[in-house]
Every structure is written in structure tokens, then in C-alpha cells.
Amino acid sequence: MSDVEDRVRKIVVEHLGVDEDKVTDNASFIDDLGADSLDTVELVMAFEEEFGIEIPDDAAETIQTFGDAVKFIKDAQ
Amino acid sequence: MFDLTGKTALVTGASGGIGGAIARALHGAGATVVLSGTREAPLEELAKELGDRAHALPCDLSDAQAVDGLPKRVTEVAGALDILVNNAGVTRDQLFMRMTDDDWNTVLNVNLTAAMRLSKASVRGMMKSRWGRIVNITSVVGTMGNPGQANYAAAKAGLVGMSKSIAYEVATRGITVNCVAPGFIETAMTDKLNDDQKSGTLAQIPMGRMGTSDEIAAAVLYLASPEAAYVTGTVLHVNGGMAMV
Numbered sequence: 001m002s003d004v005e006d007r008v009r010k011i012v013v014e015h016l017g018v019d020e021d022k023v024t025d026n027a028s029f030i031d032d033l034g035a036d037s038l039d040t041v042e043l044v045m046a047f048e049e050e051f052g053i054e055i056p057d058d059a060a061e062t063i064q065t066f067g068d069a070v071k072f073i074k075d076a077q
Numbered sequence: 078m079f080d081l082t083g084k085t086a087l088v089t090g091a092s093g094g095i096g097g098a099i100a101r102a103l104h105g106a107g108a109t110v111v112l113s114g115t116r117e118a119p120l121e122e123l124a125k126e127l128g129d130r131a132h133a134l135p136c137d138l139s140d141a142q143a144v145d146g147l148p149k150r151v152t153e154v155a156g157a158l159d160i161l162v163n164n165a166g167v168t169r170d171q172l173f174m175r176m177t178d179d180d181w182n183t184v185l186n187v188n189l190t191a192a193m194r195l196s197k198a199s200v201r202g203m204m205k206s207r208w209g210r211i212v213n214i215t216s217v218v219g220t221m222g223n224p225g226q227a228n229y230a231a232a233k234a235g236l237v238g239m240s241k242s243i244a245y246e247v248a249t250r251g252i253t254v255n256c257v258a259p260g261f262i263e264t265a266m267t268d269k270l271n272d273d274q275k276s277g278t279l280a281q282i283p284m285g286r287m288g289t290s291d292e293i294a295a296a297v298l299y300l301a302s303p304e305a306a307y308v309t310g311t312v313l314h315v316n317g318g319m320a321m322v
Contacts (some may be wrong), residue, residue: 038246042204 004051004077005070011046012066015039025067033066047073082107082278083290085155086301087148089138089195090165092119094264095214096288099162102298106161111151116158138165138191139183148198159206160301161199163192163236164214168266170225179192188232193239199245209252210301213240214293215262217225217316233258237312244310257296260316262288283318 009023018033029035029043044060047053047069054077055063063069086103090096091112104110110131111275114122120133121296132154136147152267167187169180196211203209218226219233237256261267261278267287270278279285296315299305315318 038204038249044207045201 002070002074004073007050008047008066008069009070011050012043012069015046016042023066025065025070027066028064029066035063043069051077053077078304079106079298081160081298081301083232084159084301085109085111085149085151085157086160086162086302087111087113087158087195087199088162088164089113089191090214092116093164094290095259095262095293096164097123098161098294099164099214099297100131101127102291102294103160103162103301106298106302107184108301109155109223110166111155111158113147114165119215126226129271134135138187141190141194144191145198147195152202153246157206158199158202160210160212161195162212162297162301163255165191165196166214166216166229166232167318168226168229170229172225173227176227184228185232186199188229189235189239196239196243200243200252202250204247204250205249209247209250210305211240211252212297212300213237213254213256214287214297215256215258215312217258217314217320220258220312220314220322221320241310245271248309251306253300253305255300255305255308256312257300258295258312258314258316260288260314260319262290264290281319286317287309288315288317 013020016033016035017023023069025034029040046053048055063072082284087106088096091100092114096239100110100112104127111132111134112124113134113136114120115137125134132152134145138144148158169184192213193196196275198305213234213299215233218230222230240254240256293315
């Protein structure tokens with residue numbers, strides 16, 4: 001498990017209040033983890049801050065799952 | 078009551094009568110205030126008068142880039158941005174049949190679009206801190222209409238719709254979005270009316286007098302306060318009974 005995955009998972013768990021083992025690669029923030037659309041905006045903001053990157057709005061819309069987020073952040077770094 | 082110690086407020090149009098009164102009221106309740114406006118000298122003067130916890134940040138609200146960057150400048154000088162008061166407004170009165178695109182665009186840009194940009198850039202930090210207040214200064218004209226002010230009335234009514242929509246979206250994050258709608262207030266803007274216009278106006282006001290900037294500021298102070306946490310998406314009319322809506 002990579003460092004990026006750990007850090008993203010920590011943010012998701014803290015923000016959405018879900019169990020760590022629920023946060024799998026294919027877990028959709030909205031469908032599986034109970035996020036609403038505003039939560040997804042906040043998650044993206046938290047990722048930007050944690051990793052010091054900028055996630056443009058059109059890219060943010062493609063980040064639907066935990067795996068999407070990890071992949072995007074790894075590519076952006 | 079109404080203790081804003083530890084909060085930072087940005088007031089646009091703070092060089093004007095109502096904006097200055099709002100800044101004084103928030104500052105008096107303990108907030109750090111950042112004064113914005115186009116005219117630097119009166120902003121600096123007011124900041125100096127208020128002393129501690131007051132900063133002047135001039136900004137041209139018709140310049141989209143400058144507006145987008147303003148909330149960040151506020152957090153740089155004051156550490157945070159908890160309360161946003163979109164007060165700045167301009168008028169370009171003209172009979173609708175003669176109203177130019179420029180008259181329309183100028184008023185919409187400054188009164189409505191700048192408020193949208195500032196709100197957008199401010200909400201981010203407010204969401205993170207789970208506390209925020211946006212107070213938009215509209216006008217009785219946005220509800221009643223006024224001859225010669227199709228542009229101004231449209232912008233002010235637009236602010237109300239925008240405020241309510243944002244209020245919905247951010248309600249769960251401890252952020253409230255409200256409007257204060259002044260009626261006729263003694264300011265430089267209403268000083269321009271001639272005596273006939275003034276007496277005509279007063280006849281429509283049950284209280285028979287114009288309001289003061291301080292009476293607007295008091296309404297803003299309430300909506301910005303922790304006590305108003307359950308009030309969102311509303312328009313507080315301060316107009317001496319001129320429009321009971």
C-alpha cells in the first residue's frame with residue numbers, strides 16, 4: 001500500500017466518517033460511502049491541500065471513487 | 078450579545094456611507110474588519126480611525142481577476158475570512174428605453190457578478206472552518222422595481238435568488254447566506270435626489286423619514302452574529318414600512 005493511498009484513505013475516513021475497510025479501490029464516494037455532492041467538493045479541497053496540487057473542476061468531476069482519487073493524485077505529483 | 082471577537086469580516090464598498098457604518102458596527106462587536114472599495118483614501122482614513130483590527134484593501138470590483146484574488150488577500154492580511162458583506166453597489170440610472178448595454182453591464186458586473194465571485198472564493202474557507210456568514214446588501218428596489226433602475230433592480234433581485242440558492246447548498250456547513258434590503262437611506266446616493274423627489278419618497282414611507290446607515294449596519298451585525306445561526310436564505314427589509322413583504 002502506497003503512502004498516497006494511506007493519506008487519501010485517512011482523509012476519506014475522517015471526512016465521511018466511514019470504516020477504513022469500506023474504502024476500497026472501487027468504492028464510490030457517493031454511492032458506497034454516503035457522500036453528498038458537497039462532500040465530494042470538500043474531499044477534493046482536502047486532497048489539494050494535503051498534496052499541494054490543484055485539481056481543476058473538470059478533473060474533479062471524474063474523481064468518483066477512491067481509486068480515481070489515488071490515481072489522479074499520483075499522476076499529478 | 079453579538080460578539081464577533083476572533084472573526085474576520087470583509088466589507089466591500091466600505092468607503093461609502095452604509096459600508097462604513099457596517100464596518101464600524103462589526104468592528105465594534107470585536108471583529109477584525111477588512112475594508113474594500115475603489116477609493117483608497119477614505120478606506121485608509123476609516124482603517125486609521127478604527128485602529129487595531131482594521132485593514133484597507135482597495136479593489137476594483139469591475140476587474141474580475143482582482144475580485145477573484147481579494148478573499149486570498151484578506152486571509153493574508155487578517156488570517157481568515159469568516160464574514161463577507163457584499164455591500165458595494167453602483168447605479169447607472171436611465172429610462173429603460175434609453176439604457177445602453179454599458180449601463181446594464183456595469184451595474185450587473187459590480188452589483189451581482191462581483192458578489193458571486195467573492196462569495197465563491199470565500200465559501201471555500203468557510204466550509205473548512207464550518208462557520209461562515211455571507212450578507213448581501215440588496216435594495217427595496219429589487220422587490221418593488223423603480224423607474225430608471227431596471228439594471229439596478231435586476232442586479233439586486235438577482236442577488237436575492239443567488240443568496241437563497243447558495244444558502245441551500247452550504248446550510249449543512251454552518252454557513253448562512255442572507256440579504257439586507259435597505260429602503261431609502263440618508264447617503265450620498267440619495268442626496269442626489271431633488272426636494273420634490275425626496276418628499277415624494279417620504280410620502281411612501283409609513284415612518285415618514287429616511288433610514289440611517291447605522292440602522293442598516295445593525296441588521297447586518299445581527300445576521301453576521303452567532304445568534305443568527307438559524308437564519309438563512311432570508312431577506313431582512315429595513316425600510317420604515319415602505320414595503321411590507
